[in-house]
Amino acid sequence: MTQPQCTLPIGIFDSGMGGITVLKALADTLPQENLLYLGDTARLPYGTKSNDTIGRYSRQAAGKLVERGIKMLVIACNTATSAALPLLQKAFSPLPVLGVIEPGAHAATAATRSGSIAVIATEATIQGGAYQKAIHTINPACVVTARPCTLFVPLCEEGWTEGPIVEAVCQRYLGDIFCNKPDSPDTLMLGCTHYPVLKQALQQVVGQNVAIVDSAASTAEAVAQWLAKHKLLCTAQGEGTRHFLTTDNPARFARTGSLFWGKHLEAEDIELIDL
Numbered sequence: 001m002t003q004p005q006c007t008l009p010i011g012i013f014d015s016g017m018g019g020i021t022v023l024k025a026l027a028d029t030l031p032q033e034n035l036l037y038l039g040d041t042a043r044l045p046y047g048t049k050s051n052d053t054i055g056r057y058s059r060q061a062a063g064k065l066v067e068r069g070i071k072m073l074v075i076a077c078n079t080a081t082s083a084a085l086p087l088l089q090k091a092f093s094p095l096p097v098l099g100v101i102e103p104g105a106h107a108a109t110a111a112t113r114s115g116s117i118a119v120i121a122t123e124a125t126i127q128g129g130a131y132q133k134a135i136h137t138i139n140p141a142c143v144v145t146a147r148p149c150t151l152f153v154p155l156c157e158e159g160w161t162e163g164p165i166v167e168a169v170c171q172r173y174l175g176d177i178f179c180n181k182p183d184s185p186d187t188l189m190l191g192c193t194h195y196p197v198l199k200q201a202l203q204q205v206v207g208q209n210v211a212i213v214d215s216a217a218s219t220a221e222a223v224a225q226w227l228a229k230h231k232l233l234c235t236a237q238g239e240g241t242r243h244f245l246t247t248d249n250p251a252r253f254a255r256t257g258s259l260f261w262g263k264h265l266e267a268e269d270i271e272l273i274d275l
Helices: 020-029 051-068 078-091 101-111 123-128 130-138 152-158 164-174 195-206 216-229 250-261
Strands: 010-014 035-039 072-075 116-121 143-148 187-190 211-214 242-246 270-272
Touching (some): 051 078, 078 101, 078 123, 078 130, 116 164, 123 143, 152 195, 152 250, 250 270
């Protein structure tokens, strides 16, 4: 018997564990949905790669999820969204493909009081200008300061999310932007799905009056709205399934992934795959 489309899982992928922040937001917003997550940890990070390489890796990761049978694809990676969203939408049409940048831009513009927003992300995301363009599309009057923070992803993947070393790195990247000048940004947009686990350290550097926003909750809401509009919400009772795939080292994925998931993961919970 063919599985009803509404009960198919939502497929989510990222270069590593950062996209689990989006997975968690989806699980909180749509607890009944089945969720299938792929972290391409063997080829992490995407953020320092060329657009052609990011596009190729993204298509391979997305293809593996599509093979399993999904009703929607969520690119839980700002770098892949910036470099490959149109590519994946075309490659897997008519499957709906959503990225995290547009929802994140809406969250940032809603949060700012002064219209001055700082965006931090990977090198590829910043160079591509995706957040700058998305924010200016929503509100052309916003002033956007963009800064690549290349060391943040390896820190997160290593499980280093707080302490003097992490705060020193945050200060090195952001101290000159948030220096209590009258025109300092009042909002910090976390333009990488890894970065939310650094929120406490970042808040120490930017100050308590700066709003820190990320794209996870707004992406989950966008997914919920799309599924409801197209009558594809899962109507099953109880909590849906959560299945994890990785391209390298399930034990490490479980250890670090637990930080992002907020729940303990065992290596046995993670399926090792090859792309």
